[in-house]
Amino acid sequence: MIKQYKPVKVVNFIACMVTLVIAFGTSCSRDPNPVDGIIKIDAAKGVVSVSPGDMEKIKEKIPVGDSRASRSYLKVNDKETVKVSGSGSNSAVFISEETPEMVNFYIKGTKDFVEKVIAKVHEITGVSLSLNRFELIAETKTYPAFRETEFSVLEKELGKNMTSLSRSSSSFNEVKTIKATFENGIQEVRLKFSEEFSSLKITIEGDQQFVDRIKALIEKSKKSET
Structure with a gap:
């Protein structure tokens, strides 16, 4: 498991979310969590360098561990967007920047889910991820x-x-x-x-x-x- 990551400011992250809306605005609604209450969830946000074909691999190989997992891939004007979601709060989004080899991402969910996604993306791309880790509720x-x-x-x-x-x-x-x-x-x-x-x-x-x-x-x- 990768232990150290460089913090990064994702300058274009808000702009990239527009692409996300276009890509997934018509997707099926996910249910609220089944049990009332407050839980802490892990989150990570940053950028990673990818090679041609990596985004398709990320879409297929991110470990969700849930039969209800949703996996989506879209390419528009050479910009690629991947979204993977599982049960509860587990989800990951990857959106390419103006230069296709750089991808913005965010991951949130259980600590195990976030760390497995980070490890799998590192395995696929062969490079370290630049990211910030934090907690949400x-x-x-x-x-x-x-x-x-x-x-x-x-x-x-x-x-x-x-x-x-x-x-x-x-x-x-x-x-x-x-x-x-x-x-x-x-x-x-x-x-x-x-x-x-x-x-x-x-x-x-x-x-x-x-x-x-x-x-x-x-x-x-x-x-x-x-």
């Missing part, structure tokens, strides 16, 4: 007595400062379920509204300030409908 909470109109207000509030990655709506026996995912860089919000149980289940991933801000938006959306 993932808070999952169920809000009872939550109405669809309140959910719509919350979606609009989230959309003011975050990017909508996906949204899906399904019905069974005329009972509606809505799932949505919003993202702002490495920070993410996953929502699931259940008409059957009149509830909202949400997972918020980010630093404490971000989590508190999203929870305030939830309270704001409830008050707006009272």
